[in-house]
Amino acid sequence: MSGVHIHDPGVNFIARSRGALNDDNLQQALEKAGSGFVHKRQAAIERVPNFEAMRDRALRARQRALKNLDVYLLHFEKKVIEAGGQVHWVETPDEMRQTVVDLCHQYDARTVTKGKSMVGEEVELNEALEEAGIEPQETDLGEYVIQLAHERPSHIVAPALHKTKAQVQSLFREHHNLGERDLDEVESIVNEARDVIRDRFLGADVGITGANMLIAETGTAAIVTNEGNGDLTATLPRTHIVTTSIDKVIPTWKDASAILRVLARSATGQDITTYTTFFTGPKSEQDEDGPENFHIVLMDNRRTEILGSEYEEMLHCIRCGACMNHCPVYQSVGGHTYNSVYPGPMGAVLTPLLRHGKDDYQLPNASTFCGRCESVCPVRIPLPGLMRKLRDQEQREATLNKASTLAVKLFCRLSNRPGLYRRLTSPAVNLLHWLSGRRGRFRSIPFMSGWTRHRDFTAPQGASFQTQWRSRKSPQRGGSPQEKRSRRNG
Known part of the structure; x- marks a missing residue:
């Protein structure tokens, strides 16, 4: 392994890439995971005769939502309130962290269970909860593994994709005081995680999940999972908090159906995920289970700056991960190399737009422009084109040295004289x-x-x-x- 720490934010993309390429465990994990996603997606779309039409319907749903985003967000809030819930509007990650911590304190929470939430990762919510004296417990298996390892997700669908089975075994033996046992099979690893996490579900004061979609028609938050941990996180504690962003809203249930038809097929090669769950407000008097309190925290974090700009199509993203599964750069260096919760081609566009960090503007250069990301995107985001625009923007804003400026001017003059050029x-x-x-x-x-x-x-x-x-x-x-x-x- 190279001496470069690939998670060090002070190290640039090129240096982190070298470290990733020299990491034998990472290369082994990427090799096993990458082809599986690709083959399963291909098999899933071959099972339906009209996948391209399904992509078009999903794209139109996202376009309708963004065209009148303010209208649908306000209607969504109205419906959430009518159902007995509350909506909290926040501008920045700091405001998101503070709002969630305040809600936890409001309900005297000491322990929190968490379903997978990319926005939660975006704002580093776990660290804020810990600083406030609240214990967060990740319940998604992949998120649980990286929580034990004190790492960030390396993939938006499979957070622990970068871990080998041997590394997970080692983590469980280190953190679970269960004595000698057989962890040679994947099933035994999963069963151990289930047994350890189960008590946390029953004892949690607050449950926090993300949201794959927000349906304005009824004020409903939707999540899709394959483990059922999201359902337990949302329904067992007395309080359910949804942390998400404003771009997740869609107008109607019909639009939700259009997106669900392409989401799982693109992400994991399933027709639909094992659990697709919809939450509309807290439980009523007629409900036997569910939370007594229901809160949705909606964050902007520069998304309104993207709305209406030349990069607006990036907000169509439904977080399926297909682009990174098919990207030769991502499959070579993994997600941590991007130093962002959003890696791969979609992260190469979204991260610079959300963070504006100097190193973030290297990410659009991390592409072969082979076009595979655009060809598999279920909502047809022109990712190579957006990366080119970011490259152009970077060049326009960069301060070029005199030699570079002179060379460019000479080339421009030469290009305008075809005979001399030849x-x-x-x-x-x-x-x-x-x-x-x-x-x-x-x-x-x-x-x-x-x-x-x-x-x-x-x-x-x-x-x-x-x-x-x-x-x-x-x-x-x-x-x-x-x-x-x-x-x-x-």
């Missing part, structure tokens, strides 16, 4: 081809260290594109035998 580039191409010899590439080139520091530079093949084009199109300058015959006959 006369200068053709000899340069021939020279580079001759200098590369049989290698066909350069390990370093003067003034191009920014490229060759991380990858070889492919040598030209001996003729510029324009030279080859003229050769193929002109009868006097050659071309294939078929082209020559065609020209003679024509």
